Amino acid sequence: xxxxxxxxxxxAFCCQYCAYAAADLAGGLRLQYPPNVKIVQIPCTGKMDVxxxxxxxxxxxxxxxxxxxxxxxxxxxxxxxxxxxxVERVKDLLRQIGLEAERIRMFHISSSMASxxxxxxxxxxxxxxxxxxxxxxxxxxxxxQETCGLPSG
Amino acid sequence: xxxxxxxxxxxxxxLIEPAQRVLxxxxxxxxxxxxxxxxxxxxxxxxxxxxASKLNGDPKEVTDVTVQRQCEWEYLDTIAEQINEADIVLSxxxxxxxxxxxxxxxxxxxVPGLNTAFLGLPxxxxxxxxxxxxxxxxxLGLTAGICPIARCSKSLLNGPCGGSQDGHCEVNEEIxxxxxxxxxxxxxxxxxxxxxxxxxxxxxxxxxxxGPRKIVRPDLRLSEEE
Ligand code: SF4
Ligand code: SF4
Numbered sequence: 001x002x003x004x005x006x007x008x009x010x011x012a013f014c015c016q017y018c019a020y021a022a023a024d025l026a027g028g029l030r031l032q033y034p035p036n037v038k039i040v041q042i043p044c045t046g047k048m049d050v051x052x053x054x055x056x057x058x059x060x061x062x063x064x065x066x067x068x069x070x071x072x073x074x075x076x077x078x079x080x081x082x083x084x085x086x087v088e089r090v091k092d093l094l095r096q097i098g099l100e101a102e103r104i105r106m107f108h109i110s111s112s113m114a115s116x117x118x119x120x121x122x123x124x125x126x127x128x129x130x131x132x133x134x135x136x137x138x139x140x141x142x143x144x145q146e147t148c149g150l151p152s153g
Numbered sequence: 154x155x156x157x158x159x160x161x162x163x164x165x166x167x168l169i170e171p172a173q174r175v176l177x178x179x180x181x182x183x184x185x186x187x188x189x190x191x192x193x194x195x196x197x198x199x200x201x202x203x204x205a206s207k208l209n210g211d212p213k214e215v216t217d218v219t220v221q222r223q224c225e226w227e228y229l230d231t232i233a234e235q236i237n238e239a240d241i242v243l244s245x246x247x248x249x250x251x252x253x254x255x256x257x258x259x260x261x262x263x264v265p266g267l268n269t270a271f272l273g274l275p276x277x278x279x280x281x282x283x284x285x286x287x288x289x290x291x292x293l294g295l296t297a298g299i300c301p302i303a304r305c306s307k308s309l310l311n312g313p314c315g316g317s318q319d320g321h322c323e324v325n326e327e328i329x330x331x332x333x334x335x336x337x338x339x340x341x342x343x344x345x346x347x348x349x350x351x352x353x354x355x356x357x358x359x360x361x362x363x364g365p366r367k368i369v370r371p372d373l374r375l376s377e378e379e
Contacts, residue, residue: 050193050197051193051197054197054201054204058200058203058204093197093201096163096201097201097208098205098208098209099208135208
């Protein structure tokens with residue numbers, strides 16, 4: 001599918017200790033990454049909830065990246081391993097729903113890996129360009145949901 | 154606790170197929186802690202059904218609500234308005250929750266989103282195992298606190314059978330032989346002599362064989378005036 005005229009939206013949930021810092025460093029180094037990427041800072045990818053990803057897709061996001069620390073380097077010991085399992089669960093849910101499982105992916109990026117962060121975002125963009133926009137979008141633009149809808153507690 | 158698991162998504166989709174407004178009702182007790190039907194699972198299921206139906210070209214209005222316990226009238230009464238507005242209620246409580254909704258709301262079409270599996274406990278993270286079959290006449294005092302009704306594949310009262318192999322049940326290698334467990338525990342407690350006693354056949358009338366069961370506690374009943 002052609003990427004022309006499609007404003008792809010990629011939501012990147014980034015751990016504050018690694019991938020978020022890597023994105024920051026990429027900025028500081030003037031490394032350019034696709035403007036399609038919208039970064040959401042989370043305290044650890046262990047905070048990543050299946051619902052966050054589903055809500056992103058329901059709101060029209062074309063892809064979701066979850067970026068946490070290198071295996072074994074999680075600030076909270078194993079948050080990134082929990083995130084890997086949740087990303088797998090979202091993949092299963094996407095298949096059931098009728099969306100492509102490739103729309104979500106887990107990355108491991110340390111705070112010093114600015115160029116790897118850029119490469120990951122470019123890779124994700126290539127993936128959505130290959131599979132096309134999220135068919136749940138109302139128009140060409142993603143529309144953020146008004147409420148979060150996450151159960152409390 | 155009651156252990157359940159979600160039905161396959163396709164089956165759930167078929168169950169709600171005729172409806173336009175769907176209310177997913179979660180339960181905040183047993184099925185929350187076995188990750189089958191709590192608030193989070195209700196929200197995930199509702200979002201999944203909204204997206205799937207939209208992709209199917211038949212967008213449904215799917216909302217979700219979770220009550221503390223689906224098996225009590227008082228909690229069900231708090232969501233009367235939402236239930237009455239829905240074309241169909243998809244309960245992700247256990248089978249008791251589904252029936253409680255059906256009983257409390259005679260005009261509501263309610264379908265189950267879970268398969269209620271057994272009474273058990275979380276043995277480790279993500280693993281649940283059966284522990285009790287609610288036989289109505291507990292014999293754990295005779296079996297070192299290990300239930301042969303629920304945990305022996307043949308519910309033997311005088312085990313083990315000849316199929317017990319190296320601690321495993323002959324039905325499946327993954328099942329620990331309940332009677333081996335009972336033997337080992339009685340031995341470690343120095344009470345092996347309890348096994349000399351032959352247990353007579355159990356009276357199953359307190360179990361399902363006596364029909365649906367009921368308990369009445371006169372001391373707790375409210376008088377007519379109340
Ligand atoms: S003996 Fe009966 S009541 Fe006791 S644990 Fe076993 S099944 Fe449950
Ligand atoms: S092997 Fe043990 S658990 Fe299995 S049926 Fe025989 S006594 Fe019961």
